[in-house]
Amino acid sequence: MSVLVFEDQATASRAAASHIQSTIRIAVANRHRAVLGLATGATPRRVYAHLVELHRAGQLSFREVITYNLDEYYPIQPLDPRSYRAYMHDLLFSHVNIPPHQAHVLDGTVPEKFADQHCAQFDRWIAEDGGLDLQLLGIGRNGHIGFNEPGDLPLAEALALPTRFVELDTITRRDAARDFGGEDRVISGALTLGIASILAARSILILATGARKAEAVARALGGPMTYRLPASLLQSAASRVIWMLDLPAAAGLP
Ligand code: F6R
Secondary structure, eight states: OEEEEESSHHHHHHHHHHHHHHHHHHHHHHHSOEEEEEOOSSTTHHHHHHHHHHHHTTSOOOTTEEEEESEEEESOOTTSTTSHHHHHHHHTGGGSOOOGGGEEOOOTTSOGGGHHHHHHHHHHHHHHTTOOSEEEEOOOTTOOBTTBOOOOOOHHHHHTOOSEEEEOOHHHHHHHHHHHTSGGGSOOEEEEOOHHHHHTSSOEEEEEOSGGGHHHHHHHHHSOOOTTSGGGGGGGGGGGEEEEEETTTTTTOO
């Protein structure tokens, strides 16, 4: 896997935005569309701010861009300010020229008995759009990617995980406590792109900043491939993965 280390979060975010900009340019030139998998959370906020700046400066159009978000809390209303649909609207979709029907976020309101069907449909839509040109990822302190939380699954089963409903891990809920006003108020479920869906992307950009991520980053890059640390499974797609880190997140690397 390629690993690029930047002095600070600001520089890493700028580099990530410019990588996304060139992915869009190349995909649109070759196939008249770019299909992006997008992440939420604290880490990519500045990346979206840069993409919006590039759009405002006339250097980036989203007209031919199709997006699929990695995950969404479940259940949640799209207008709930803590939903990832609201996050994407506030930070990106409402500031750029992406046609609304090209911006997909898993539906936190789908009735429970249809959740599996909805998730399977999300994977099909991505495939029908030609697959993801780029999947943007963050990493949880527990090593999760999307909301694929650590567990004991054998490797082959973990690598085959599709988009689905999941229960959130304790560390994930602890980290989301601030947004929800307390750990016990964090919505306990989510819909997430699966490991297989993520690994199917033609390229993967994983961004990690801050000392809190250093241990997970070091284990994902240097440890064994195991679903106990889901980000380590990116090793199975090594030639298509780029890590962008700031110095504190890279502190555990040799
Ligand atoms: C977000 C997502 C998560 C986050 C991860 C890191 O869509 O899928 O895997 O990328 O939890 O979150 P932050 O950036 O808030 O530290």
